[in-house]
Amino acid sequence: MSYIEVNNLKKDFVVKKKREKGKLLRERDTVHALKEVSFSVDKGELVGYIGPNGAGKSTTVKILSGILTPDGGEVSVGGLVPYKERRAHVKNIGVVFGQRSQLWWDVPIVDSYNLLKDIYRIPQGDYEARLKELAQALQLEELMRTPLRLLSLGQRMRAELCGSLLHRPELLFLDEPTIGLDAVSKLSLREFLKWENEEYGTTIMLTTHDMEDIAALCSRVMVLGHGQKLFDGKLPDLLERFDTVRNVQVKFDVPNPNLKLPDGVEWSQSEDGIELSYEPSVLPTAQLLSILQEAGNISELTLQPENTDHLIAAMYKELDL
Amino acid sequence: MNTLRLYFKSIGMLLRSHLQYPSSFIMQTIAQLVMEGGEMLAVILIVDRFNNLKGWSGGDLYFFFGMMSVSFYLTEMFGRGITGDFPMMVRTGKLDTFLVRPRGVLTQVLCAGTDPRRITCVAVGVAALIMGSNLSDIVWTPLKALVLVESIAMSCLLILGLFMIEAIFSIFSVKSVELVNAITYGGRSACQYPIDVYPLPLRALFTVIAPFALTLHVPASWILDKPLYGWPAWTAFVTPLSGVLVFGIMTGVFHLGMRHYRSTGS
Numbered sequence: 001m002s003y004i005e006v007n008n009l010k011k012d013f014v015v016k017k018k019r020e021k022g023k024l025l026r027e028r029d030t031v032h033a034l035k036e037v038s039f040s041v042d043k044g045e046l047v048g049y050i051g052p053n054g055a056g057k058s059t060t061v062k063i064l065s066g067i068l069t070p071d072g073g074e075v076s077v078g079g080l081v082p083y084k085e086r087r088a089h090v091k092n093i094g095v096v097f098g099q100r101s102q103l104w105w106d107v108p109i110v111d112s113y114n115l116l117k118d119i120y121r122i123p124q125g126d127y128e129a130r131l132k133e134l135a136q137a138l139q140l141e142e143l144m145r146t147p148l149r150l151l152s153l154g155q156r157m158r159a160e161l162c163g164s165l166l167h168r169p170e171l172l173f174l175d176e177p178t179i180g181l182d183a184v185s186k187l188s189l190r191e192f193l194k195w196e197n198e199e200y201g202t203t204i205m206l207t208t209h210d211m212e213d214i215a216a217l218c219s220r221v222m223v224l225g226h227g228q229k230l231f232d233g234k235l236p237d238l239l240e241r242f243d244t245v246r247n248v249q250v251k252f253d254v255p256n257p258n259l260k261l262p263d264g265v266e267w268s269q270s271e272d273g274i275e276l277s278y279e280p281s282v283l284p285t286a287q288l289l290s291i292l293q294e295a296g297n298i299s300e301l302t303l304q305p306e307n308t309d310h311l312i313a314a315m316y317k318e319l320d321l
Numbered sequence: 322m323n324t325l326r327l328y329f330k331s332i333g334m335l336l337r338s339h340l341q342y343p344s345s346f347i348m349q350t351i352a353q354l355v356m357e358g359g360e361m362l363a364v365i366l367i368v369d370r371f372n373n374l375k376g377w378s379g380g381d382l383y384f385f386f387g388m389m390s391v392s393f394y395l396t397e398m399f400g401r402g403i404t405g406d407f408p409m410m411v412r413t414g415k416l417d418t419f420l421v422r423p424r425g426v427l428t429q430v431l432c433a434g435t436d437p438r439r440i441t442c443v444a445v446g447v448a449a450l451i452m453g454s455n456l457s458d459i460v461w462t463p464l465k466a467l468v469l470v471e472s473i474a475m476s477c478l479l480i481l482g483l484f485m486i487e488a489i490f491s492i493f494s495v496k497s498v499e500l501v502n503a504i505t506y507g508g509r510s511a512c513q514y515p516i517d518v519y520p521l522p523l524r525a526l527f528t529v530i531a532p533f534a535l536t537l538h539v540p541a542s543w544i545l546d547k548p549l550y551g552w553p554a555w556t557a558f559v560t561p562l563s564g565v566l567v568f569g570i571m572t573g574v575f576h577l578g579m580r581h582y583r584s585t586g587s
Contacts, residue, residue: 013583067420067584087423095421102418106338115334118327119422119429147341 002040003078003203004064004171009037010072011059033059035227036073043170044201046193048208048218048235052316055224057207061173064205065095078170091120094164098176101156102163103148109159110144113166120167127166134162137192154185161189165196172196174206178213190216225316242315246285246303247277253297261291273300324428331432332399339437346438354441357390361445364513375518380456381545382514383449388469388541389513389533390446392476394439396484400477402434403427404484404505408491417584426579427572430488457545465544468557472540475564479536480505482567485575492578504531512537517549532567535560 011034017027034056041047051057062068063075066082066089075082080089096102103112110131117127135141138158143151151159157177164172174193178186194217196202208214214221214235221238223231231238251273259274261267262283267276278288285303292298339346364386368379377385397404407430410416419429459465487501504526512533516524528534534549542549543557 062417062584065421067417068582069580086420090421091423093421095418097414097417100414100418104334104338106341107334111334111337115327115330118323118330119424121323121423 001076001079003043003045004039004041004205005074005076006040006060006064007038007075008073009034009060009063009070009075011056011063011068011070032227034063034070037224037227037229038073039222039229039232041203041205043203044197045220046197046204046206046218048206048214048221049224050208050211050214050221051224051230056227057224058175060224061095061175061205061207065093065173066090091167092169093171093173094167094169095173096157096160096164096175096177098157098174098179101148102160105149106147108145108147109140109151109163112148113163116163116166122167130166130168131162134165137195138162139188154181154189157181157185157189158192161192165202168200169202171203171205174204174208176208177206178208178210186210186212193217223315238315242318245277245279245314247275248288249300249302250274250276250292250298251300252295253299259292259295324424327424328428328432332435335433335435336437339435350438350441353438354445357394357442357445360390360513361386361449364449374515376547377515377518378457380453380458381547382453384453384457384459384545385515385538385541386513387446387448387450387453388472388476388537389509390449391443392473392537393480393509394442394446395473396477396480398436398439398443400431400434400481400484401436402430402432403481403488404434405436406430406434407488411491411494414584416582420582427575459544459546468540468544468561471558472537472561475536475561476533477564478568479532479564480508482564482569482571483508483531485568485571489571489575489578492575492582494583508533515542515549532560532563536564537561 010032013031013033015029015031017029020027037056037060049057049060059068063070064077064082066086069083077089078092080092082089103109104115113127113131116122117124122130135144138161140155140158140162143155143159148156148159161177177193178189181189190213193204193206197204204217206213206217218235220233221231221235222229223238231241249272259267261276264282265276265278265288267274269275292301364382367374368382372379374382402410410419410430410433415433416426416430419426419433422429453459454461483501483505487505490501508527508531511519511523512527516527516534516538519527524534539549539552539560540557543552543554548554548557
């Protein structure tokens with residue numbers, strides 16, 4: 001049995017609609033946040049969990065961390081059912097919500113850690129060693145006496161991470177950890193997560209909208225949409241499935257080249273030249289190049305695959321999300 | 322023991338948070354004093370005008386008022402998580418962060434809120450208690466002191482239990498403030514006077530549904546040597562326990578409600 005086992009997980013939410021004129025009661029609508037999602041995760045895996053807003057990512061994380069009770073299906077994490085054995089379960093997990101803080105706003109962050117030590121009943125010696133280690137890895141040593149409200153967004157995220165790892169959880173949930181961070185903060189955060197994962201074998205599951213996070217960290221990616229699992233595998237495999245379009249920018253010496261492009265190639269002309277996109281499976285690249293050369297002398301040409309954000313957008317579109 | 326230590330450590334930390342904004346803290350504390358002083362003044366005016374109310378002397382009235390103020394504001398001071406902040410904790414998702422920690426939800430809610438500004442209100446209550454005790458010539462015995470402590474503790478639990486009704490509603494994101502305020506704040510305003518000055522329906526409300534009469538008036542009138550309804554002495558010891566009963570029931574309902582908690586946002 002794997003570390004995390006999820007079978008046919010279901011969760012519905014009842015939404016009250018606006019009351020229609022002339023009706024006494026408001027109508028209710030059931031939203032299926034999750035419909036029969038199944039997956040398993042092994043210990044030490046680093047899994048990215050992606051999908052558009054409202055796909056059910058957070059709902060899954062909330063069920064796995066014991067906040068919500070599912071409406072159907074089975075969940076077990078390390079042999080425990082999160083929503084039934086909440087206290088025993090949450091001892092082994094750490095959760096970082098991108099948008100809400102777990103630390104105390106107005107006091108120095110070290111005071112928050114001190115209180116977390118009591119909440120998790122961490123032995124004093126163990127606590128001191130772990131705090132020292134995390135402070136070093138997350139570059140928090142200088143900030144220990146600073147109240148949380150005075151920290152920058154990047155510093156705050158590092159402080160939150162430290163708080164959620166003090167009790168040495170086996171499993172770490174990260175809900176959009178890099179949201180709003182600058183490039184440097186993002187990079188150092190990713191580096192830290194990799195280190196924690198390799199050093200302690202901590203299983204990490206993160207939801208994100210940032211494809212770079214996935215590319216840099218996750219050996220495995222799961223795509224969720226409309227409450228269903230749509231893909232589960234390696235990132236390169238996912239990209240291959242949707243990486244179909246190539247973009248070309250081309251500039252000619254002559255002002256009005258005699259360009260005859262076959263159907264299926266989209267193009268537009270601007271002052272910088274011509275931009276076109278094509279699918280190599282439909283029109284081989286070599287053929288396109290010869291068409292371009294026939295049109296006139298090429299002065300500049302760049303060819304690039306679509307970036308990952310576009311790919312994901314295309315994928316969501318294709319999967320009708 | 323560990324839980325109690327955690328509670329006091331948390332409260333200490335919140336106190337330090339409050340003191341990060343000293344001028345605001347002092348101003349609000351003084352505002353509280355003016356507010357509760359005004360309430361006390363109303364009682365003083367009644368005593369001045371009528372001398373006695375259905376057989377209760379001025380000193381008795383101060384004593385009842387003091388019991389209620391001390392109980393109510395101690396509860397607001399130490400139970401702020403339930404009496405004030407809980408709906409906000411649900412809305413902002415703070416409750417989610419409690420659920421991912423290996424401690425009871427109610428413990429953490431109580432650890433997350435304190436209202437130290439209420440200290441002046443408690444002080445007014447203590448002053449009223451001393452005034453009442455002197456004017457009514459209460460002869461203090463160890464038993465009477467015990468009943469006083471029991472009565473205040475049980476009233477605190479009762480008030481906490483009543484405020485939990487509001488908390489339970491807000492788990493389901495239902496706004497219920499007005500309805501619940503009728504028995505919490507309404508209960509405080511009504512029951513700072515002896516219960517037998519009221520007509521039967523109100524007496525029934527505050528004996529059966531929100532039993533302030535049992536946690537507060539029965540023991541207080543026994544301390545004043547004027548037992549309510551002429552009830553025997555043992556009732557002064559037993560009836561206040563209804564406070565812990567209400568609290569227990571509400572705790573049960575609260576945990577039942579938490580099973581249907583829906584959480585908010587991402």
